[in-house]
Amino acid sequence: MTGPYGCAWCSVLRSHHGRRWHPTAGMHSWAEPSPQQIKDRMVAHRSRRAR
Numbered sequence: 001m002t003g004p005y006g007c008a009w010c011s012v013l014r015s016h017h018g019r020r021w022h023p024t025a026g027m028h029s030w031a032e033p034s035p036q037q038i039k040d041r042m043v044a045h046r047s048r049r050a051r
């Protein structure tokens with residue numbers, strides 16, 4: 001489960017996260033995304049739907 005408010009590294013939602021591996025972050029627990037990251041993801045999501 002991913003979304004705009006998901007982990008700063010992998011965008012997986014907090015409730016589904018646990019501990020995960022990411023190429024950049026390695027093993028990590030859920031990290032709060034920055035407001036800019038949330039905004040960018042919302043814009044990206046909207047442009048994907050438009051296509």
Ligand SMILES: [Zn+2]
Pocket residue numbers: 007008009010011012017020022028029030031
């Ligand atoms: Zn993550």
